[in-house]
Amino acid sequence: MIARPGAGNRRVVAGLALLALLFSLVSFGPLVSPWGWDDTDFAAFRQGPSATHWLGTTQSGRDVFALTLRGARKSLLIGVFVAVISTGLAAVVGTAAGYAGGRVDRILMRGVDLLLVLPPLLIVVVLAPRISGGVPVLVALLAAFMWMVTARMVRAMTVSLREREYVLAARFLGVSAPRVIVRHVLPQLASLLAVDASLNVSVAIIAESGLSYLGLGVRPPDVSLGTLIADGHGAAAVRPWPFGFAAGLLVLIVLAVNLLGDGLRDVLDPTGDGR
């Protein structure tokens, strides 16, 4: 694809603006909302939008607006942490395999192949009931099964970077391998990793909400967008507010992150094919 930095720029700006809007909604919304996410209004069950409850109440009398913002914040946080951790892991494994070559490379890549064959979510689903540590453990679990494809790409790029003159020069000067990787290989991979991390945020958010939807991710009393969607689904045809707001926020978050990631890819990597 011919480089079109204009389109990429526009998408980055749109994604960033949308994300900023969502972040401010999620962080300032609870401050202005008259109800807290864990308050119960025993005088209002299953109500529509009103002045006291901006988006109505759930059937147990909790405020939908406050509850959904709380869920969205949890989903966003989980997404960002999972993306950073999994991309970091991919960078470490990929550069180590590509730079070391030989047996280390073969063993690491066999491991990657093996994990790629096992559908990751099935494994996460099996392990999920065991996690009692709550959100941090969920983050670690999701991150552990999202790094493989990136690791392969990082490895392929590292293999070609290893033979560049400046890397060779550094090696012959006696610079240690970790230092060469950090100082001379990683900067070349920065754009790939940045794009990947931002796209992983959306994958992680979808995975988390899917797990929570199945009842295997975030557990009550805590809420995430997935649990809210599951709760709101049953009555969605009659009372669309709880389901609609949670689902809409989820779609908007993923859309914003995707726009940002795709745009970044076009801007940072104009020779890429724009996939």
Add this chain to the structure above:
Amino acid sequence: MAALLLRRLARHLVLAVLATSLAYLLAAVALDPRAGYEGRAPRPPEAVIDARLSALNLNDRTPLADRYRTWAAGVLRGDFGRTWDGDPVNAELWRRLGVSLRLVLPGAVLGCVLGVLLGAHAAARRGRTADRLITLGSCVLLAVPVFVLAMLLQIAATKANQIMGVRVFVWVGESTPGASSWPDRARHLVLPTAAIALAQLAVYCRYQRGMMLDVLHADFVRTARAKGLRRRSALLRHGLRTALIPMTTYIAYASGFLILGGVFAEKIFGRHGLGEWLVDSITRGDVNAVAAIECVAVCGVLLAGLVSDVLHGVLDPRVRGAA
């Protein structure tokens, strides 16, 4: 070509054995079948629970290596063991696999074909209204997770039924109880197929558009035009064929997503397939059932890989020559 496929098959077999073993070990370590028996009222004596668990090869006090050996020996004979209730896993597995496949396959095929065609169309019309609409649509669709998509369709169908006053759209179960004719089954399939097809379509469309843009101005397409072919046939016969080659690799990758979409579709559309069984078995701590389902999933992914190899060979003569 045959030699290439055989080599790939051998490599896949090794991977399959490793992956299924890993799946069993993970399930055996993570799940806790004992808790289910201990939770019964009245609580059975310890010795009874132990004997029952041992008989089903679920006892967590037997060393893991022994349990694995028993399980692997069974699988080699084609026997996945017994469920938590003592029923054979095999019968249930095949029955539910049929349900899942009937649910997922139509949507998968439809989504793949439509996605490729739409992507190619968008690339050929690059920058015009059609391209913008398709790109925007796939971008939005990509942001909607499968389960939200399925629910939205369901809500829309409920509204449509209310407005029209007749139940045009039905989705619970595979067929209306008592009437399992073909039209009835097809009617039940409309919504799930649409949900799965739309989710797949968005992904395929985006990738295909990117691939197609690469070949749009390639020299072989120009040569074909110079020979006197019209733009349409030059693009379809020379451009699309080349642009499809990278997509074959993608099929293997997309099969994982498909399995995932199937789990949600089953839950939302009330089918009793593998996905529902997986979630239930996990909450019950049913190690053998979970391991069997994971085996099927692994085989599915590898099979998709094999299919993509075959397609690759069919489309790209160089692969056939290399073997």
